[in-house]
Amino acid sequence: MKPPDEFDPAAVMEELFQANGWGHSWRNGIYDYVHYHSRIHEVLGVACGTAVVQFGGKKGRTLSIKAGDVVVLPAGTGHQCLSVSDDFLVVGAYPPFGTYDECTTAKQHSGALATIRKVGRPKRDPVYGSKGQLLQSWKKT
Numbered sequence: 001m002k003p004p005d006e007f008d009p010a011a012v013m014e015e016l017f018q019a020n021g022w023g024h025s026w027r028n029g030i031y032d033y034v035h036y037h038s039r040i041h042e043v044l045g046v047a048c049g050t051a052v053v054q055f056g057g058k059k060g061r062t063l064s065i066k067a068g069d070v071v072v073l074p075a076g077t078g079h080q081c082l083s084v085s086d087d088f089l090v091v092g093a094y095p096p097f098g099t100y101d102e103c104t105t106a107k108q109h110s111g112a113l114a115t116i117r118k119v120g121r122p123k124r125d126p127v128y129g130s131k132g133q134l135l136q137s138w139k140k141t
Contacts (some may be wrong), residue, residue, distance in 0.1 A: 009067065010047035010091050017043060017093040022126040024100070025093040030081035033104060034058060038112035039119060040098030042073045043126040049088030054080045070127055072134055076116035095122045 014025045022043050030044065034057055046069045054062045055071070057078030065071065073079060075098070094100065098119055103112050121139075125132020 010089055013045035013047055013070075013091040014093070017045065017091070017126045020126050020129045020132075021096055021124045022093040022122075023096065025091055027089060027091055029084060029088055030079060030090055032081050034078050034080040035102050035104045036076055036078045036112070037073070037101055038075055038103050038108070038115040039101045040094050041075050041119065041122055043093050044071045044073065045069075045091045045093075045126075047089040047091055049085040051084040051088050051090075052082045054078075054082055072126065074138075075119040076112065093126065095124075095126075 010027050014027075017023070017025055027047070030051065030053055034054075036057070046065050046067050048067050050064060050066045052062060052064050053071075054060050055073070055077060060078060062082065103109070122134065124130055125134040128134075
């Protein structure tokens, strides 16, 4: 069954993430080059379409993601989009602490390693809030 035309799955994800403390959301795709964030965690919610994304850098795992999937990327997790459907749309958001940065070069790596360690554990799961599986799985530092 197709949702009504006025249904906006991206808006649903934006509101869900915001309600759980993950803000500064954006709508777009995923870059087609390897990058990571060394000062902040990121959540990606697939609003429409499908994509094949490599997570974990050049030696990471390649996964197919589809509408409704949510991926949480701890600071330092490399990611790169390898292919997408024509209708692919992702919503990204960030926890309330940390600073957005984008690391792409080998020169940034040694400095990023020190910064990544300083990024604290999120206080809330972007989907399930304070009772989410993310908080149960994520070791406290």
